[in-house]
Amino acid sequence: MQILRMKIRPLTQQRRLLLDTIREVGRHLDAKELYRRANEKDERISLATVYRNLRLFRDQGIIEERHLRRGCCCYEMKRSGEHQHLVCLSCGRVIEFKSPLIHKLVTEVQRKNRFLVARVDLCMEGYCHECKEERK
Amino acid sequence: MQILRMKIRPLTQQRRLLLDTIREVGRHLDAKELYRRANEKDERISLATVYRNLRLFRDQGIIEERHLRRGCCCYEMKRSGEHQHLVCLSCGRVIEFKSPLIHKLVTEVQRKNRFLVARVDLCMEGYCHECKEERK
DNA sequence: ATAGGTGCAAATGGTTTGCGAAAAC
DNA sequence: GTTTTCGCAAACCATTTGCACCTAT
Numbered sequence: 001m002q003i004l005r006m007k008i009r010p011l012t013q014q015r016r017l018l019l020d021t022i023r024e025v026g027r028h029l030d031a032k033e034l035y036r037r038a039n040e041k042d043e044r045i046s047l048a049t050v051y052r053n054l055r056l057f058r059d060q061g062i063i064e065e066r067h068l069r070r071g072c073c074c075y076e077m078k079r080s081g082e083h084q085h086l087v088c089l090s091c092g093r094v095i096e097f098k099s100p101l102i103h104k105l106v107t108e109v110q111r112k113n114r115f116l117v118a119r120v121d122l123c124m125e126g127y128c129h130e131c132k133e134e135r136k
Numbered sequence: 137m138q139i140l141r142m143k144i145r146p147l148t149q150q151r152r153l154l155l156d157t158i159r160e161v162g163r164h165l166d167a168k169e170l171y172r173r174a175n176e177k178d179e180r181i182s183l184a185t186v187y188r189n190l191r192l193f194r195d196q197g198i199i200e201e202r203h204l205r206r207g208c209c210c211y212e213m214k215r216s217g218e219h220q221h222l223v224c225l226s227c228g229r230v231i232e233f234k235s236p237l238i239h240k241l242v243t244e245v246q247r248k249n250r251f252l253v254a255r256v257d258l259c260m261e262g263y264c265h266e267c268k269e270e271r272k
Numbered sequence: 273a274t275a276g277g278t279g280c281a282a283a284t285g286g287t288t289t290g291c292g293a294a295a296a297c
Numbered sequence: 298g299t300t301t302t303c304g305c306a307a308a309c310c311a312t313t314t315g316c317a318c319c320t321a322t
Contacts, residue, residue, distance in 0.1 A: 067206075071285075086245065086251050097245055108237060109222065109235070113264075115263070116263040117262040118225065118263070122257070124245060124251070128251055145276095151277090188277080189277095
């Protein structure tokens, strides 16, 4: 955490609050929910600051941006292990998954398409186990 | 094409124009560009009609919706072969690719996460061959 | 004849920005 | 003390919607 914060200067109260909140929640947040949660702790923070800093954190490589829902972006702390997402169309739940096949796929694409891959955004929509059972 | 059109009733002039334009262009269009192109052929069409019908076509399974860029959706005719996209961060070019690994990945996810996959949205960002060379 | 689609303009929702006040260095 | 950020409100852009009129069936 210390290392990450070094990148963010000046480290204002608002930035500290936002980073803490993102880390604390530990799952995917959109700007509005981050604002809501940060605002609970300190009323003075504004939505504009949330947007400005989400962009800053993203550009600094501290958080990752994902397109899990139509019309808005979600953010999460960048972690070492590459992972992707499943989104349930029924309950909205977001499930993370990993697979060595993703790395294989990247390698294959880079070779076959002579394309240098910088970022993988893979999202599968469908029905989670619980919702699948209910639909029967 | 005949079969597809059966689903769309009433088949108005606007819908015919939009379907023809999407098929004709044959690549990814966002609402604004579809409007621009359709409007060149018939000035009377409105942007609202483009949006309304993109949604209709999507719900009828005639076109596919993709999230290739931040803040807007792209659409393309649904084809039989499942394919995914590479987006060049430098020139903006969109490259399609296929791989049997994608199907393997879906099978794996369905088994390991007990998740029923309905849709795969995979987009890799990076640098295409030409832009990669230029950056050297 | 009638159900439904269309154009227009206004509304909506997520995100960005200009500006004077405030904070970090 | 200087540079940068913050809060606020207004702007922006993609998309949706209410309503009176028009069209495909």
